[in-house]
């Protein structure tokens with residue numbers, strides 16, 4: 296399993312070693328959480344002030360329960376002044392991304408190391424979604440400045456031994472023309488765009504569609520939220536007659552948060568880079584797996600702008616039954632129901 300090997304690589308575990316269990320992964324996660332809290336307390340003016348205000352002593356965090364008592368980070372905190380989150384000097388930042396929604400405009404900064412790491416995480420995610428050496432991937436994502444999402448995807452496909460072609464223009468006709476001439480094995484793009492594009496193809500060019508024979512469609516959620524139901528997802532699967540993989544990522548966490556596996560029973564969390572909690576949005580209390588609540592994420596692996604206990608506003612639940620794919624170590628979340 297690629298996700299497991301990604302985690303084992305990062306844990307410096309021998310791939311031939313015995314199986315990665317939840318117990319081993321939790322030990323690793325707890326260590327990462329303790330380290331990140333200490334790190335932000337020392338390096339980030341925002342967290343130093345917040346933790347002093349709440350009397351947080353980073354050395355006193357002994358277990359997940361202690362960690363879950365830490366104050367939350369809100370989107371408005373970042374909107375107020377993102378520079379106070381930085382744990383490195385401004386000159387070490389290679390790329391900033393802007394997020395803008397009802398919670399204001401936020402800048403999220405990344406170092407070069409972090410961007411390289413994101414490419415690698417993306418590559419492992421793509422492999423889970425059937426990307427094999429030699430495959431061509433049509434990337435339906437608008438082009439941005441250097442190190443934009445389009446470039447991260449292109450580079451991740453290249454590293455996996457395939458060829459990524461960015462089709463920047465999202466107009467349906469252009470996307471279809473490109474599919475016809477490129478004959479890619481995989482199509483990747485924002486969930487809602489892929490949904491409307493698929494419907495349009497089915498309605499206008501059903502015969503072309505049958506010839507294309509895609510292996511996988513990867514749909515991405517998170518950076519911008521819109522309602523997307525399981526039925527819409529099912530429709531994409533029926534139209535292309537291929538596997539559909541969901542991906543969830545938000546800029547604040549470095550994009551690669553969770554990815555669906557071939558068992559298609561929810562998305563496995565990338566527990567190398569994020570630690571997830573689900574809370575009652577009204578009381579802030581931690582909820583049991585299986586209970587719907589707000590997703591709270593901590594970036595465990597960042598040096599530039601780590602964010603601890605970030606309230607995403609995204610409503611989901613942790614899945615409380617084992618996945619058929621055989622990965623018993625990582626936890627899974629359901630598709631995001633709505634954003635608060």
Ligand SMILES: [Zn+2]
Nearest residue numbers: 556558618620
């Ligand atoms: Zn699975």
